[in-house]
Amino acid sequence: MKRLSYIALVILAIVTLASTGWAQKAGVIGTHHDVGGNGCKSCHAPHNGSVATGGASQATGKILLWDRDFTTQTFGTYSSPTLNNATTEVGASAPTATDPRLYSFLCMSCHDGVTTPSVIGPTKDEAVGNPTNSFGLQNDHPVNMNYDPTQDSGLAAIASVTAAGLKLYGASNTVQCASCHNVHNDSISPFLRKSNAGSALCVACHT
Ligand code: HEC
Ligand code: HEC
Ligand code: HEC
Ligand code: HEC
Structure with a gap:
């Protein structure tokens, strides 16, 4: 009988964790990403793309209903003699709706310190992709390359990376900003x- 109620408790705990877990979008409210108290609309427009918030283009709404102007910067790429999975450029042109680089590109709407300097100023640490003040993406953990253990x-094996709660994007399992970061939830800071x-995060991929 005792054992049964213990099992019931464990099941209850798992169900509760699953329903309040990191996947919940509402976790964004009250965080730095709830920009100006605009909630979801800090980033997503139900209609008319960035025009809805004074931006210039309706087309941004074709990508995850994006409610910001797209960056037009070129960020450069990280490289080294020991890098096997080579990185490719994140910026320069807008991605298509199915292009994995959009999971880094969209962050650059604010984190390039250029596109919306009113949100993140050019010299702030948070402007990680700023092309003039902090070497764009050349001095940051590489993004927009394949995660390929055969290279x-x-x-670590791809299955253990995803089992650890990390995300790889697209058919060739690319690493993007959102592989390590959950833009909607700051319960494990910083996002x-x-x-x-x-x-533990580093060794989930680098064994
Ligand atoms: C700071 C910007 C930002 C805010 C605020 C934000 N999102 Fe997102 N959202 C993103 C980015 C970037 C992605 C793509 C990366 C990802 O999937 O995590 C995304 C992806 C999504 C997706 C598609 C991917 C998925 O996981 O299903 C949905 C749905 C979504 N957001 C809903 C919401 C809702 C609802 C809110 C408000 C409660 C919200 N977002 C607030 C930036 C934001
Ligand atoms: C709408 C603009 C916007 C978008 C889009 C956005 N962010 Fe942010 N982000 C912010 C602001 C504003 C801050 C707070 C900056 C400050 O403290 O001055 C922030 C802070 C952060 C921080 C640091 C939090 C801390 O506590 O220090 C991380 C990490 C972060 N963002 C990651 C991301 C990632 C990854 C994406 C894309 C998947 C993204 N953000 C997209 C606006 C944005
Ligand atoms: C490999 C995992 C990983 C990737 C990929 C990654 N980050 Fe981070 N990021 C982290 C960790 C870990 C921290 C916390 C660093 C610390 O505490 O010193 C962090 C911190 C940050 C911060 C807080 C300010 C700072 O400089 O510490 C911002 C903003 C941020 N990341 C944005 C991004 C953006 C935008 C991208 C994509 C271009 C990105 N991150 C890609 C792991 C990652
Ligand atoms: C989502 C998986 C993932 C996570 C998490 C991750 N990395 Fe990486 N990292 C990679 C991949 C993939 C490469 C490219 C490796 C290659 O192909 O040579 C890389 C490359 C690097 C490189 C450059 C290696 C070189 O040869 O130039 C360094 C340094 C690095 N990571 C450090 C870290 C640190 C520190 C952390 C924790 C903050 C971390 N990584 C977290 C996937 C990850």
């Missing part, structure tokens, strides 16, 4: 998909 034997205590 780099130091990488992380997995705590990096004891470098």
Whole structure:
């Protein structure tokens, strides 16, 4: 009987965790991403793309109902002699709705420190992609490259990366900003998909 109620408690805990877990979009309310108290509309427009918030283009709404002007910057790419999965440019042109780089490109609507400087100023640490003040994306953890353990034997199996709650995007399993970050939830600060205590986030991919 005791054992049964213990099992029931565990099941209840799992169900509760699943329903309040990191996937919930409402977690964004009250965080830095609830820009000016605009909630979801800080980033998504139900209609008319960025024009809905004084931007210039309705076309942005074709990409995840985006409610911001798109960046027009070129960010450059990280490289090194030991890098096996080469990175490709995130910016320069708007992605199509199915292009995996949009999971980094959209962050640059604010985090390039150029496109909406009223939201994140050019010299702030948060302007990680700023092309003139912080070397664009050349001095940041690489993004927009394949996650392919056959190219780099130091990488964990794809199944264990996704089991750790991290996300890889597109048919060739690319790493993007949103692989490590959950834009909608700051419960593991700063907007992380997995705590990096004891470098747990890093070693989920780099064994
Ligand atoms: C700071 C900007 C920002 C805010 C605010 C925001 N989102 Fe998002 N949203 C994004 C980005 C970037 C993506 C793509 C990356 C991803 O999937 O995490 C996305 C993806 C999505 C998706 C599609 C992907 C999925 O996981 O299903 C939905 C649906 C969504 N958001 C709904 C919402 C809702 C509802 C709110 C408000 C409660 C909200 N978003 C607030 C930036 C934002
Ligand atoms: C609508 C604009 C907007 C978009 C789009 C956006 N952010 Fe942010 N983000 C902000 C603002 C504003 C801050 C707070 C900056 C400050 O403290 O000055 C912030 C802060 C952060 C922080 C730091 C939080 C902390 O506590 O230090 C992270 C990490 C972050 N954003 C990641 C992302 C990622 C990843 C994406 C894309 C998937 C994204 N953001 C998209 C506006 C945005
Ligand atoms: C490989 C995982 C990973 C990727 C990919 C990644 N980040 Fe981060 N990011 C982190 C971690 C971990 C921190 C916390 C660093 C710390 O505490 O010093 C962080 C911190 C930040 C911060 C807070 C300010 C700062 O400089 O510490 C911002 C803003 C941010 N990331 C945005 C982004 C954006 C935008 C992208 C895509 C271009 C991105 N991140 C890609 C892991 C990642
Ligand atoms: C989502 C998986 C993922 C996470 C999480 C992750 N990385 Fe990476 N990282 C990669 C991939 C993939 C590469 C490209 C490796 C290659 O192909 O050589 C890379 C490359 C790097 C490189 C450049 C290697 C070189 O040869 O130039 C460094 C350094 C690095 N990561 C450090 C970190 C640190 C530190 C953390 C934790 C904050 C982290 N990574 C978290 C996937 C990840």
